[in-house]
Structure formats: C-alpha cells, structure tokens
Amino acid sequence: MHTYVAAQAAARPTAPAVTYGDATLSYGDLWSRAGAVADTLRARGVVPHAVVGVLHRRSADLIVALLGILRTGAAYLALDPEDPPARHAELLAAARTGHVLVQAGLGALLPPEQVTIDVASCRPQGAADRPTAPAAPPEAPDALAYVSFTSGSTGRPKGVGVPHRAVSRLLRGPDWMEIRPDDVFLELSPVAFDASTIEIWAPLMNGARLVVLPGPPTAVERIRPAVEREGVTVLLLPTGLFNHLVAEEPGLFKNVRHVLTGGETASAAHVRRLLTDFPALTFTNGYGPTENTSFTTCWTTAGVLPEGPRVPIGSPVRGTRVVVLDPALRPVPPGVVGELYTGGEGLAHGYVGQPAATAERFVADPFATRPGRRLYRTGDLVRRLADGTLEFVGRADHQVKVHGFRVEPAHVEAHLIGRPEVKEAAVVAQPDGTGGQRLLAYVVPRHGGSGTASAGRDEAAGLGARLREELAAELPPHMVPWAVMVRDDLPLNRNGKVDRRALPPLVRSPRALPAGPVPPRTSLEARLAAIWSEVLDVEPVGVEDDFFALGGHSLLAARLLGVLERQLSVSVPARELYEGRTIAHLARALSDALDALPGGTTAPPGTP
Structure with a gap:
C-alpha cells in the first residue's frame, strides 16, 4: 500500500495529498512526515510484522501515523477514542x-x-526524505497491513x-x-471502522486528494460545509447517514461525482x-x-434506477471470487437463496491469535484446483439474479448491523451473563427510527425477581440501569x-431455546441512568x-440528562435539531447539543435565540 503512495510522492511531490482544516499536506510532505514516524518507531524497537496501535482523533497527523507504521513493515491497529479504556486494553492485548x-x-x-509515542513529536530531521526506496519486507503483498476487530x-x-x-486488489x-x-475524497468514518480503508487509501494510492472531516465523530452537520468548501467529488456514506442526507440535505450531492x-x-x-434528482451521478x-x-x-450504476424493493449488491470486484452454496456446500441455481462464500486476493489471513x-x-x-485455497463463510444469505448480480436476503445466524458495525448479540449476552447478578440474558435488535437498528437486552436476575412484586419496579429499573x-x-x-429490561423469565420455543421473536418489543425505554431525573x-x-x-424513545427525561448517555447518536441528533427548528421556529447550532448535551444547556441557548427574534419571547411557539 505505501509503495503506491511513494510512487505518487516521487512523481508529483507538490500535488495536494491530505487536507485538514485550513492546512494541506503535499504528497512530498506526507511522505517526509511519515518517514519521521517510521524512523521514530524503528528507533523504539518496532520491527516488520509487528502490530502498532494508533489512538488519535481525525486529523492529518492520524493519516501520517498510519502511513508511517506501514513504512516500517509493521501493521496498524486503529483504536477508537470513543471506546472505553477497558476495550482498548482488551484489543491491545489480543493483537x-x-x-x-x-x-x-x-x-x-x-x-x-503501555508504551506510547506522541505522533506530534515525530518530525522530519535534516534533509528531505526522498520517496525513492520505501522500506518494505520482501513478502510485502502478503504482509499484514492492519488489524480490525469485529464482534x-x-x-x-x-x-x-x-x-x-487485499487492499491493493480493491x-x-x-x-x-x-x-x-483531481478527485477529492472525504474521510468521515472512525478509522477503526473498515470503511475508512476505502476513504483513506483509495485517494492516496491513486494520487487524489483526501479531506479529513474536522470535529467529533458525530459531526453530521459538518459534512455539507466540508463537501461544498473542498469540492468533494467522491463520497462514501454509511447506509443510515446516506438515508438521512438524501432525505434532509439533498443539495449537498449537486457537485459530487x-x-x-x-x-x-x-x-x-x-x-x-x-x-x-441527480441523473448524472x-x-x-x-x-x-x-x-x-x-x-x-x-453494484455501480449511472442513471439506472434499482428495480423492486431491494438494491442489488452487485458483482465481485477484481481479484475476488464468490460462490452461493447450500448447507451441503453445493452451488445453488440462480434465483435460489443460499449462503455466500468468498475468496481470492481480498481474503484476510484470519483472526489474529485465534486459530x-x-x-x-x-x-x-x-x-x-490447487491445495491451500480457502473460502470465507460470510453467514449472509443471497440469491443470484437473472443478470448475474447478487441480492442480499438476510443473515443465516443472529448477527446484526448497528450503525454499520457488525455485532454478534451473543457477544453482549456473554458480558451480561458473566455478571454474578444475571442468570440469563438475551439480546436482540430492533429498528431505531432512523432506518438503522439498536440493541435491546433482556435479563433474568440470579437472585429472585424482576420488575414484579418480588423485586419491585424500582429495583428492576435500578438493575437494568446499572x-x-x-x-x-x-x-x-x-x-x-x-x-436492559429485567424479567422473571425468557420465553422458550418448543425446542427449549430462547424464543427471541416472542420477546416483547419496546417502544419507549425506561430511563437507564444511575442518578434520578431532574424535572423541568x-x-x-x-x-x-x-x-x-x-x-x-425514552421516558422520563431529566433536564440534566446527557443526550448521548440516553442512547442518542449522530443521526438522532440531526433529527432532534430538525424537530426543534420546525416546532420552535429557530435554528439550533449543532455544537450547542454536542457540547452542552443537556436540556438545561439547550434551554439557555434557545432562550437567547428566541429573545433575539422580532417581538422575542422565551415562550416557544405552541406553548401556552
């Protein structure tokens, strides 16, 4: 991967490579700064095939760090700053x-x-680092590039x-x-999410420009200004965010190719x-x-609309092989649902340390026809359409997608059952109101009772919140x-297994914070x-409750701001929610905005 960046830096050293805020690194600058990171890592004992962690928010320095690690022949493990310390420790140990x-x-x-190195301290020393002979182990194409954790x-x-x-073939x-x-890509995904592989390396390996979106990971309101200011031409969006922007911000796509x-x-x-709306796109x-x-x-199209209720997932990319098989590993005919298996150059080595x-x-x-060839069993059910493309049908197991991340509900169940007060647990997904899904957990306490008379509603709610x-x-x-809902028991099917479909859906979640709500x-x-x-979908809500602790996320934040603008006739800056996070803070900001309106009053429209 880094050899392709080196080639761009050698051929076009002054061409723009990475933009963050008001600053842009040229390909020559990027390569030189990544060389300083590589030199520092080697001096600290990093060798080819090692795994080096990166804990950094979105910025140009983050891109420099990733490239610098690859220049040593090592692989990177991107950590998400939004994850708790216990998660970081677990991933670092596993890798x-x-x-x-x-x-x-x-x-x-x-x-x-943990041994740490400040990225900002790695600066080029002396003469410029010429991108003529990038360091790479002899077996570079098959060497490890990065480690990405799944549930x-x-x-x-x-x-x-x-x-x-695997990355080069894609x-x-x-x-x-x-x-x-002359393409401009926008990097907006968490670097620990594998969509960032496309966002970062597609432009840099092909000589285009990468724009790193400033701000926190939930900065949905920054996307349109960045797209328009930087002239973004290629935009990769997670499905939920794509749906939201098409519905709420369609104008941002007008100059995207x-x-x-x-x-x-x-x-x-x-x-x-x-x-x-944009037939040339x-x-x-x-x-x-x-x-x-x-x-x-x-599935790539220019102007051809998808037919039917589903969008095809298309055909395999170059260097990739797919087969659709029945449970006996026999190919199924077109139109018949089977499990998707995939192989070829894109295949990972496997799970690190888990043979x-x-x-x-x-x-x-x-x-x-040759020994040693492997296929990955995806667990996804698909069918082949008449034109040869594939259509996604569903999962063969309980795995779900939450905000674009694959989640095994059993992973969360194992964490719940590992607690001494929990006897049984079941975790399911349900729609979250934004076109995506959220997890809902049901537990049976080990020592008597739940939300019934044996324990009382307050005790059950307290256990769920804890x-x-x-x-x-x-x-x-x-x-x-x-x-987390506390119950006396979990429903079983005729085979004695938990019947997840019989678990009662939850329209409104009881508030699950440790401190009591402060009333309006x-x-x-x-x-x-x-x-x-x-x-x-939470009640009650206290005026000092944290929006994100109540289950809010970027798409719900965007929806909330839209509702406030429609119902209160005033635009609320997104930073007021992201920085303040509480109703009390938002009310103060809104009072000032409402007072500034002609004939201003702190009573919002529709309030007696």
Missing part, C-alpha cells in the same frame, strides 16, 4: 501490540504500562488480519470505480430519489465483510444496549423534555 502512537491528551485511555459470539472480539494485497486502479487525480454506500441494507427508495452499493476487506461485491475461530469461518475451498452502565465501561458505544423547571424545559422523549 499483542507493543507500541501505540497517541494524540496528546489521549494516553490516559490506555493501560498505564465475537463468545464475548471475545476477533481481530481480522488484513494483508496489503483500491489500486479499481474496476468498480474510476479514481481521477460518485456516491458510495455500504455497511447495512441499502434503501431502494433513497437510492431512487438520489438518482432521480454515479452510485455504488458496496457489500463485504471485514474478513474480505471492505467491499467484496459492488480455532479462523478454522471455523475460513474453510477449505471445495472447488479449488448493567447498562457497566457494559458502557467495557464495550464500544454501538454494542451497548439501548435498554420552565415551560421551555418541559417542551424540550417532551421532544427529547419522543426522539429518543
């Missing part, structure tokens, strides 16, 4: 990570014994080891999209609206597990259930509490 490149101020999120059914996360060849001169030297989406099942209605629906490196198949899990999912290719708080200290945000003190706070409760 056997010796060193971590960190952003100043984030080191406290790591174990105290595991046992409660232990699985680190997918992705080699350089992004270097791809056959599923055109990348031009190519829109890509993936991570969850695409909405045919939103794709049709986009292509109807190219659209790609990408599908693929992390184990086959970001995109395995793509048993690797053997279970990476199986021998029964159709191979369990959710404990999970938030161990798991990334997308794996923390929206609510003004009519404006009362109005805001009612709106928050409606958007979050």
Whole structure:
C-alpha cells in the first residue's frame, strides 16, 4: 500500500495529498512526515510484522501515523477514542501490540504500562526524505497491513488480519470505480471502522486528494460545509447517514461525482430519489465483510434506477471470487437463496491469535484446483439474479448491523451473563427510527425477581440501569444496549431455546441512568423534555440528562435539531447539543435565540 503512495510522492511531490482544516499536506510532505514516524518507531524497537496501535482523533497527523507504521513493515491497529479504556486494553492485548502512537491528551485511555509515542513529536530531521526506496519486507503483498476487530459470539472480539494485497486488489486502479487525480475524497468514518480503508487509501494510492472531516465523530452537520468548501467529488456514506442526507440535505450531492454506500441494507427508495434528482451521478452499493476487506461485491450504476424493493449488491470486484452454496456446500441455481462464500486476493489471513475461530469461518475451498485455497463463510444469505448480480436476503445466524458495525448479540449476552447478578440474558435488535437498528437486552436476575412484586419496579429499573452502565465501561458505544429490561423469565420455543421473536418489543425505554431525573423547571424545559422523549424513545427525561448517555447518536441528533427548528421556529447550532448535551444547556441557548427574534419571547411557539 505505501509503495503506491511513494510512487505518487516521487512523481508529483507538490500535488495536494491530505487536507485538514485550513492546512494541506503535499504528497512530498506526507511522505517526509511519515518517514519521521517510521524512523521514530524503528528507533523504539518496532520491527516488520509487528502490530502498532494508533489512538488519535481525525486529523492529518492520524493519516501520517498510519502511513508511517506501514513504512516500517509493521501493521496498524486503529483504536477508537470513543471506546472505553477497558476495550482498548482488551484489543491491545489480543493483537499483542507493543507500541501505540497517541494524540496528546489521549494516553490516559490506555493501560498505564503501555508504551506510547506522541505522533506530534515525530518530525522530519535534516534533509528531505526522498520517496525513492520505501522500506518494505520482501513478502510485502502478503504482509499484514492492519488489524480490525469485529464482534465475537463468545464475548471475545476477533481481530481480522488484513494483508496489503487485499487492499491493493480493491483500491489500486479499481474496476468498480474510476479514481481521477483531481478527485477529492472525504474521510468521515472512525478509522477503526473498515470503511475508512476505502476513504483513506483509495485517494492516496491513486494520487487524489483526501479531506479529513474536522470535529467529533458525530459531526453530521459538518459534512455539507466540508463537501461544498473542498469540492468533494467522491463520497462514501454509511447506509443510515446516506438515508438521512438524501432525505434532509439533498443539495449537498449537486457537485459530487460518485456516491458510495455500504455497511447495512441499502434503501431502494433513497437510492431512487438520489438518482432521480441527480441523473448524472454515479452510485455504488458496496457489500463485504471485514474478513474480505471492505467491499467484496459492488453494484455501480449511472442513471439506472434499482428495480423492486431491494438494491442489488452487485458483482465481485477484481481479484475476488464468490460462490452461493447450500448447507451441503453445493452451488445453488440462480434465483435460489443460499449462503455466500468468498475468496481470492481480498481474503484476510484470519483472526489474529485465534486459530480455532479462523478454522471455523475460513474453510477449505471445495472447488479449488490447487491445495491451500480457502473460502470465507460470510453467514449472509443471497440469491443470484437473472443478470448475474447478487441480492442480499438476510443473515443465516443472529448477527446484526448497528450503525454499520457488525455485532454478534451473543457477544453482549456473554458480558451480561458473566455478571454474578444475571442468570440469563438475551439480546436482540430492533429498528431505531432512523432506518438503522439498536440493541435491546433482556435479563433474568440470579437472585429472585424482576420488575414484579418480588423485586419491585424500582429495583428492576435500578438493575437494568446499572448493567447498562457497566457494559458502557467495557464495550464500544454501538454494542451497548439501548435498554436492559429485567424479567422473571425468557420465553422458550418448543425446542427449549430462547424464543427471541416472542420477546416483547419496546417502544419507549425506561430511563437507564444511575442518578434520578431532574424535572423541568420552565415551560421551555418541559417542551424540550417532551421532544427529547419522543426522539429518543425514552421516558422520563431529566433536564440534566446527557443526550448521548440516553442512547442518542449522530443521526438522532440531526433529527432532534430538525424537530426543534420546525416546532420552535429557530435554528439550533449543532455544537450547542454536542457540547452542552443537556436540556438545561439547550434551554439557555434557545432562550437567547428566541429573545433575539422580532417581538422575542422565551415562550416557544405552541406553548401556552
């Protein structure tokens, strides 16, 4: 991967490579600064094939750090600053990570014994670092490039080891999209999410420009200004965010040449609206597990609308092989649903340090003409359409997608059952109101009772809130259930297994915070509490409650701000919500805004 960046730096050293805020690094600057990182890592004992952690928020320095690690012949493990310290410790131990490149101020999120290096301290020394002979191990194409963790059914996360060849086959001169030297890509995904592989390396390996979106990971309101200011031409959006922007911000696509989406099942209605409004735009629906490196198949179209209720997932990208098999590993005919298996150059090495899990999912290719060929069993059910493209149908197991991340509900269940007060647990997904899904957990306490007379509603609610708080200290945000419901028992089917379909759906979640709610003190706070409760599906809501602790996320934040503007006739800056996070703070900001209106009054429209 880094050799392609080196070639760009050698051929076009002054061409723009990475923009963050008002500053842009040229390819020559990027290569030189990455060389300083590589020199520092080597001096600290990093050797080829090691795994180096990166804990850094989105910035140009983050891109420099990733490239610098690759220049040493090592692989990177990107950590999400939004994850709790316990999660970081678990991933670092699983990947056997010796060193971590960190952003100043984030080191406290790591174990105290962890060896850390401040990225900002790695600066070029002396003469410019000419990109003529990049360091790379002899077996570079098959060497490990990065480790990306996914959810595991046992409660232990699985680190997918992705080699350089897998990324190169997808992004270097791809056959599923055109990348031009004057293209501008926007990097907005968490770097720990494998969509960032496309966002970062597609432009840099092909000489285009990468724009790193400033601000927090939930900065939805920054996307349109960045797209318009920087002239973004290629935009990859997670499915939920794609749906939201098509519905609420369609104007941002007017100068975008190519829109890509993936991570969850695409909405045919939103794709049709986009292509109807912008018929000259190219659209790609990408599908693929992390184990086959970001995109395995793509459906790319220019002006052709999807037919029927589903958007196809397309055909395999170059260097990728797919087969659709029945339970006996026999190919199924077109139109018949089967499980998708994939192989080829995009295949990961397996799960780092977990040979048993690797053997279970990476199986021998029964159709191979040469020994050693493998297929990855995706667990996804698909059918082949008449034109040869594939259509996603569903899952063969209980795995779900939450905010674009794959989640094994059994992983969360294992964390719940591991607690002494929990006898049984079941975790399911349900719609979250934004086109995505959220997790809902049901538990049976070990020592008598739940929300019935044996324990009382308050005791049950307290246990549910406490369990959710404990999970938030161990798991990334997308794996923390929206609510933990305490029950006397779990329903069983005729085979004696938990009948997840019989678990009662929850329309409104009881508030799951440890401190009691502070009631509204003004009519404006009362109005805001009612709106928050409606958007979050949580009750009651206190005026000092944290929006994100109540289950809010970027898409719900965007929805809340839209509702406030429609109902109160005043625009609320997104930073007021992200920085203040409470109704009390928002009410103060709204009071000032309402007072500034002609004939200003702190009573919002519709308030007696």
